[in-house]
Amino acid sequence: MELVTEDILERLGRLIDKTNNFLASTNLPLPPALHVKGLTGGLKDIREELTTIYFDMGGEDVWG
Helix, strand or coil, X not given: CCCCCHHHHHHHHHHHHHHXXXXXXXXXXXXXXXXXXXXXXXXXXXXXXXXXXXXXXXXXXXXX
């Protein structure tokens, strides 16, 4: 298994930032449907990047 690299740490850091931004956005005065739409799209992006990191670190596709 590959050790955690600086690249992986940077990518994880960006995902943490993105998650923090989504959590902060829930306090904005927007219609609920707009919140759901934004969060759904953002969660899909986060899932895709986490999956890529998982595979880059040698993980196997257990979801396929």
